Amino acid sequence: MKIVVIGGSGHIGTYLVPRLVRAGHEVVNISRGKRAAYADAPEWAQVEQVTADREQQDADGVFGDTVAALRPDAVVDLVCFTLDSATALVERLRGETGHLLHCGTVWRYGVSHRSPIREGEGTPPFGEYGIQKDLIARMLKAETASGGLATTTLHPGHIVGPGWHPIGPLGNLDPEVWRTLSAGRTLRIPGIGAEHMHHVHADDVAQGFANAVERPEAASGEDFHMVAPTAMNVRGLAEAAASWFSQDADLETVTWDEFRAGAKAEHADASWEHLSRNHVLSIEKARTLIGYAPAYQPDEAILEAVRWLIDHDRLEVERPLAV
The missing domain is CATH 3.90.25 (UDP-galactose 4-epimerase; domain 1)
Known part of the structure; x- marks a missing residue:
């Protein structure tokens, strides 16, 4: 597949992009071009780099065009933080891209009332970051349920890695x-x-995204926790x-x-x-549906x-x- 990764030089992308290349995919990384990945890997030599300022392009209403013009089979969005930005991308990719995978957060939940928390069963979020991520996850699930774009949201815990x-x-x-x-x-x-x-290694999060890319039928319309065991x-x-x-x-x-x-x-x-x-999160759903196995x-x-x-x-x- 041709896979576009938005924000692929960050914590998760450092591990995800080489994973996707090793799996035989054609990978394009969209970033602001201000820094290299946290860890070097030979697979980066095979990655097409596209420089784009998402915040500015969102303001101009053209970021979705930038992504769609690459004609991807799947898009992995690692740096979307507002409902407006996510909605604009969905509307532009609907009918043109097979699968949109979004990086959420376990902060879509507020204080813990029950442990472990299963997907969608936590308390309402607080703080703008968590609130926006929760709204995005709900919008994406509704989009797929209504017959629109196939979407998946993966919610990492506190991401850890060298660098x-x-x-x-x-x-x-x-x-x-x-x-x-x-x-x-x-x-x-x-x-x-x-x-x-609830921490998680960045490479384990990358594994979750790669697994969801490879299993679109199981992942479509779902959201998953990406945390350590x-x-x-x-x-x-x-x-x-x-x-x-x-x-x-x-x-x-x-x-x-x-x-x-x-x-x-x-x-x-x-x-x-x-x-x-x-927070203590369950990963049973991710284990069962997409074979998530954090190392x-x-x-x-x-x-x-x-x-x-x-x-x-x-x-x-x-x-x-x-x-």
Whole structure:
């Protein structure tokens, strides 16, 4: 097939584009052309690169024309964040493209009431990002159900991989968390540490998209969670991370007010966004319908990312990794 990937040089596309090439597909990557993929691979030499500013082209009403002009059999949209943008693309591709696959998010759900959450059974989202992604997923499902364009939405958890900072044990990007754990110092955690996060390696998400491309009959009209086989809570991830440096995690539970008082606002806000949702997602539907088989547990994926950051002088720690 000829497959157009929109935003293929990002976290997921870094792994997805080479997968699609290895599977024998003709691949076109549409991006702003501002950066290369996070990891190099020989398959990129076979990929056609198209430079386009989606935001500007959406404003001009021509982005759908850019995609349609490539005459793709399938389109993988990794960088769509508003209902208006998604709707415009669907309307332009309807009747011309066989399958549109959209990257959603587990933040289409709000706070957790039941675990694991099955597709479509979470609470209503909060925050503009999650709200828009939920609206897009619902629109795509309705589009296919009404006999229109065949669509599939895949909802990743917190994407992890070498080349960027992972969401850490406190649900934020604060590098001091890793330094504290590596030194065996006391880490203040908000709440009681039982709050969950559901990470996923970027290559596992890529696997899910590739499987859905290969199984359009099973994937059409569906949405799937793309997460690791298990989720980890604050305590578990902190203890695992400390052990990578031959340390025991020394955790002090504090109230959210106390935590905010001792943290930068950006880190405290990120912690609240991640931990208040307390997500644990089911992947049974993806396993059954499209053969999704994630290779990484959350701590394995995060360790790989932390190792890369340390090796490339992007993260300072007190002790070297012992694993």
